[in-house]
Amino acid sequence: MRQGLPDWLKTALPQTAAAPATIARTAREQVETLGLPGLRDEEWRWTNIRAIQRGNFSAPAGVGADIEPAIRLPLDNPLRLRFIDGVFQGVPNDAPEGLTLTALADADEATRQAAFSPKPAPSVENPNDALVTLNTAMAREGVVIDVAANATIERPIVIEWLDGATESVMSHPRVLVRLGQSAKATVVEHIETVGDQPAWRNSVIVSTIAANAALTHIALGLDGASRLATERSFASLERDARYHSYNVQLGGQMIRREYDIHVGGSGAHTDLIGLMMPRGKQVLDTHTRITHAAADTTSNEHYRTIADDAGRGIFKGRILIEEDAQRIEAYQSSNNLILSDNAEIDAKPELEIYADDVSCSHGATIGRLDQEALFYLRTRGVPLAEARGLLIAGFAQEVIDEIPLVELRDWLSIRLEERLGEQDLAGHETE
Amino acid sequence: MALLEIKNLHAEIDGKEILKGINLSINAGEVHAIMGPNGSGKSTLCHVLGGRDGYEVTQGTITFDGHDLLEMETEERAVAGMLLGFQHPVEIPGVKNIYLLKEALNAKREAQGLDEIDTFTFMKQVRELVASMDMDDAFLHRGVNAGFSGGEKKRNEILQMLLLEPKLALLDETDSGLDIDALKVVSEGINRMRGEERGIILVTHYQRLLNYVEPDFVHVLYKGKIIKSGDKTLAHRLEAEGYQEILEEAS
Numbered sequence: 128m129r130q131g132l133p134d135w136l137k138t139a140l141p142q143t144a145a146a147p148a149t150i151a152r153t154a155r156e157q158v159e160t161l162g163l164p165g166l167r168d169e170e171w172r173w174t175n176i177r178a179i180q181r182g183n184f185s186a187p188a189g190v191g192a193d194i195e196p197a198i199r200l201p202l203d204n205p206l207r208l209r210f211i212d213g214v215f216q217g218v219p220n221d222a223p224e225g226l227t228l229t230a231l232a233d234a235d236e237a238t239r240q241a242a243f244s245p246k247p248a249p250s251v252e253n254p255n256d257a258l259v260t261l262n263t264a265m266a267r268e269g270v271v272i273d274v275a276a277n278a279t280i281e282r283p284i285v286i287e288w289l290d291g292a293t294e295s296v297m298s299h300p301r302v303l304v305r306l307g308q309s310a311k312a313t314v315v316e317h318i319e320t321v322g323d324q325p326a327w328r329n330s331v332i333v334s335t336i337a338a339n340a341a342l343t344h345i346a347l348g349l350d351g352a353s354r355l356a357t358e359r360s361f362a363s364l365e366r367d368a369r370y371h372s373y374n375v376q377l378g379g380q381m382i383r384r385e386y387d388i389h390v391g392g393s394g395a396h397t398d399l400i401g402l403m404m405p406r407g408k409q410v411l412d413t414h415t416r417i418t419h420a421a422a423d424t425t426s427n428e429h430y431r432t433i434a435d436d437a438g439r440g441i442f443k444g445r446i447l448i449e450e451d452a453q454r455i456e457a458y459q460s461s462n463n464l465i466l467s468d469n470a471e472i473d474a475k476p477e478l479e480i481y482a483d484d485v486s487c488s489h490g491a492t493i494g495r496l497d498q499e500a501l502f503y504l505r506t507r508g509v510p511l512a513e514a515r516g517l518l519i520a521g522f523a524q525e526v527i528d529e530i531p532l533v534e535l536r537d538w539l540s541i542r543l544e545e546r547l548g549e550q551d552l553a554g555h556e557t558e
Numbered sequence: 559m560a561l562l563e564i565k566n567l568h569a570e571i572d573g574k575e576i577l578k579g580i581n582l583s584i585n586a587g588e589v590h591a592i593m594g595p596n597g598s599g600k601s602t603l604c605h606v607l608g609g610r611d612g613y614e615v616t617q618g619t620i621t622f623d624g625h626d627l628l629e630m631e632t633e634e635r636a637v638a639g640m641l642l643g644f645q646h647p648v649e650i651p652g653v654k655n656i657y658l659l660k661e662a663l664n665a666k667r668e669a670q671g672l673d674e675i676d677t678f679t680f681m682k683q684v685r686e687l688v689a690s691m692d693m694d695d696a697f698l699h700r701g702v703n704a705g706f707s708g709g710e711k712k713r714n715e716i717l718q719m720l721l722l723e724p725k726l727a728l729l730d731e732t733d734s735g736l737d738i739d740a741l742k743v744v745s746e747g748i749n750r751m752r753g754e755e756r757g758i759i760l761v762t763h764y765q766r767l768l769n770y771v772e773p774d775f776v777h778v779l780y781k782g783k784i785i786k787s788g789d790k791t792l793a794h795r796l797e798a799e800g801y802q803e804i805l806e807e808a809s
């Protein structure tokens with residue numbers, strides 16, 4: 128059985144939350160029994176949550192607003208939505224036409240209802256959902272991003288999660304992204320540790336994408352040896368809607384990211400693309416669940432992990448095709464590279480298919496650097512360490528190349544090169 | 559002094575002896591063809607010369623351009639002027655062809671004490687070579703050999719050779735899998751490399767390559783040994799008679 132909530136978490140439960148009263152009350156009751164997930168839960172078998180259980184975190188007491196991220200993303204005229212240790216720093220006043228940004232605290236009841244009613248609804252049976260329920264009970268901070276029907280927002284909307292500014296802080300922010308019919312927008316999560324304090328962020332993003340609308344959602348976990356994060360993204364798609372997700376995780380003590388994609392209207396499509404690069408003792412973990420709930424829908428999933436040192440990468444991808452969802456195309460691949468004897472990668476596809484007219488494929492590979500390729504490069508005069516770097520970068524590049532923003536792609540390639548420069552790549556190769 | 563001097567070379571893979579006492583001497587300016595039945599050890603010899611891990615030399619010596627080759631890492635052999643053309647060029651998606659060409663050329667220039675080549679000169683040179691190989695510029699921006707057809711991969715090997723201008727080119731079945739036009743283009747590339755200061759080893763199964771690139775010497779490798787050497791007429795004999803007669807003669 129699961130342990131209940133640790134005391135430090137119990138005492139932190141707020142009297143007033145951003146969720147509508149009935150939802151908040153139910154959540155508060157449930158978290159007491161749900162507690163935190165533990166190693167005994169199948170879904171958490173590979174990901175040690177102990178650092179959070181023992182964390183003794185508290186809600187931020189108020190932080191200086193003058194904190195800036197150290198990393199500048201090369202984005203064109205971004206709209207910044209900054210959270211410092213989960214505390215929202217306010218909406219920018221230059222939102223373009225068609226875009227409405229509202230602090231969660233200022234949102235009306237119906238909007239807050241939407242923000243706290245993701246699809247599929249969190250369930251008491253599912254240990255994964257304990258953290259969502261906890262977020263519901265705890266959330267006070269957040270933002271609502273509304274894109275009007277037919278509006279195309281060219282400026283990237285950047286959610287800056289700046290974690291670790293103050294000591295032992297936890298946060299449970301909630302974000303709602305709503306795209307009206309035929310709307311288009313790009314949301315980028317810029318995730319960065321701004322101090323060396325341990326911190327835990329348990330954030331939830333709920334996206335609803337109306338007919339024919341397209342949301343591009345890029346998450347960039349840029350660094351962070353001390354960062355603990357449990358991140359959940361829900362997206363539900365109506366007819367002909369698009370949800371393109373890119374998830375790049377370059378570090379963090381323990382990052383668990385989960386996606387629930389509900390492909391609920393015919394003609395809808397989702398891409399889930401990801402790259403995780405754990406090193407040191409980092410644990411980078413992504414779980415995805417795609418539900419094809421309507422006929423004639425498609426999904427394309429491509430994840431890669433590169434684990435060095437004693438780093439640990441976990442990818443679990445579930446695809447559920449409901450009974451009436453015919454003519455589905457769903458592709459999933461997970462390719463993984465292990466660079467050291469102490470590194471570990473677990474990759475697990477999970478298909479649940481109840482319809483019969485389905486074209487579905489999945490494949491997972493886990494391997495070392497290709498010795499033939501290394502030899503080939505060296506016969507061209509490329510020194511061993513550099514040859515390894517080229518192969519690793521090349522492996523990652525195939526994911527980066529899928530990111531639709533060219534400036535970001537180039538920037539990530541360079542950052543990757545720098546990052547590989549820090550790693551000891553002269554390591555011993557054995558056949 | 560010979561450009562490449564192999565003496566009594568024995569080598570094994572996983573404890574299994576594949577090369578069983580090879581002697582071969584190649585001077586600058588010469589083209590040597592190595593022929594022999596499948597599995598006789600031709601590619602193994604190439605890999606040993608390239609310094610591949612897992613190929614253990616148990617006896618013998620190899621000198622290349624005055625260096626003890628067996629003391630050198632693979633990349634050191636490359637920048638010292640040895641180029642290995644692969645029987646099966648490796649696909650490396652994610653590493654662009656143009657990038658590898660530049661890295662390779664600069665690695666060699668660095669070893670020669672030269673500065674990195676400037677991008678303009680490099681691109682000009684590469685484009686000319688690409689055109690001469692009847693290839694499309696688009697190949698430069700694709701991953702190394704990634705999704706290339708068999709013939710395209712072989713052209714790419716020759717392209718690299720033409721750019722890197724090795725002292726010794728070791729071409730392992732570069733003619734296999736080529737159509738007639740590609741064979742011509744590849745042969746012309748090899749002939750362009752031919753010169754006083756360079757040695758070329760052609761591993762091949764077919765006379766048709768040797769019609770375009772006439773060898774000075776032909777060797778027959780069989781069960782890990784060179785059992786017969788001669789001039790180009792030896793290749794004609796093999797083409798006409800097959801290996802049987804020559805094997806019997808040799809034994």
Ligand SMILES: Nc1ncnc2c1ncn2[C@@H]1O[C@H](COP(=O)(O)OP(=O)(O)OP(=O)(O)O)[C@@H](O)[C@H]1O
Nearest residue numbers: 571572574576594595596597598599600601602603
């Ligand atoms: N990794 C290995 N382990 C064991 N035996 C090997 C290995 N690699 C090659 N061999 C063996 O070594 C022998 C020589 O192989 P090699 O590839 O050098 O032949 P080849 O002359 O190039 O043949 P082909 O004309 O078919 O290309 C073969 O019997 C082959 O099976």
Ligand SMILES: [Mg+2]
Nearest residue numbers: 600601602645
């Ligand atoms: Mg061979």
